[in-house]
Amino acid sequence: MSDKDLSPPRIxxxxxxxxxxxxxLPLLGEITAALSDRWxxxxxxxxxxxxxxxPAVLAAAKRDFPQLRLVRHRESCGQSQAVATGVKAARAPYxxxxxxxxxNDPADIPALFERFLSASESDRxxxxIAGFRQKRQDNGLRRLSSKVANGIRASLLNDATPxxxxxxxLFSRDAFLDMPRFNHMHRFLPALMIRRGGDVVSVRVNHRPRERGVSKYGLWNRLWVGIVDLFxxxxxxxRASVPIIDRRD
Structure with a gap:
């Protein structure tokens, strides 16, 4: 085991x-390959x-992937809550x-992280940093619905994110934990970061067709909850109020 394996996780x-x-297993292998020998x-x-x-596949995977940590919801709580649970469980600052x-292609993570680290530490x-999927590998209806949704979001929220x-x-753990949390919030992270007084940078990333399994949601069940969440x-x-810090002792 190398010294890097014993170091606290950076990301x-x-x-x-x-x-x-x-x-x-395929995705775990790709994540490990993308980040090994970097941080x-x-x-x-x-x-x-x-x-x-x-659950069984994840439990067995811990033997081959020592960096893997597992959290399980007894009942499904939705993607946003799953993201929030993972961020709270994480030990890394980013x-x-x-x-x-x-x-999503894990090979894109290092470029996003390098872009993030290029900011001064006090600004992170x-x-x-938001991925901007190129050549979407989805069917025509999903691409159209995403284009319409992104257009409406950008117009109403001014979230500077295509x-x-x-x-x-990619973001700091502290920033996420400071944001208001609600169901489906993962779709609005750029707007919530701007609400905190922050910036959003979009970076072009790869997008791949789904090779295994089926999508867990469709156009209509995203559309109606998206409208409610948008408002x-x-x-x-x-209602946001971002203080300007004049002095810190």
Whole structure:
């Protein structure tokens, strides 16, 4: 075991999953390959109440992936709560989130993290790096719905983000824990960061077709909750108060 393996993790990759048994091992291998020999890291998988073989596959994977840590929801609480559980469980000061279906490419994480680290240390708590998926590998209806949703979001929230639905994002743990939390908040992280007085930088990332398993949500069940949440975030923006620190002793 190297000294790097014994060092506290610098970055945690948080992966929320529900019924993704076939995607666990391939994605773990890719995350490990992307981050090994770069920074000390941990991988936090949050099983959001899976009823397939996901829990067994994850438990067995700990033998081959020592950086892997597991948290399980007894019942499904949704992706946003799974992300929040993973961030709270993480020990690293910086967080990368990744969808568990294999469509995000872990090889993009180092570029996002390098961009994040290029900011001064005092600015990182007010910075979010968001993936911007190129050549979306989804069907036409999903691409259209995403384009419309991103357009409406950008117009109403001014979130400076062309692809706020991309699961690949990077931010500080402290920043996330300081944000208001609600169901589906993971779709609004850029707007919530700006509400804190921070900045959002979008970085072009790869997007891959889903090779295993099926999507856990569709167009209509995202559309209606998205409208309600959109107005909720607009209310939060109007109620925001960001103090200017004049002195700190």
């Amino acid at each position: 945690a990759v948080v992966v929320p999953v529900k019924n993704e048994a076939d995607n666990i 000390p890291f941990e991988i936090v998988y949050v099983d959001d109440g899976s009823d397939d073989e996901t 967080i990368a989130t990744l969808d568990g279906d294999g469509q 708590d007010l910075l979010l 692809d706020s639905g991309c699961g690949l994002k 909720g975030v607009m209310w939060l923006q109007r």
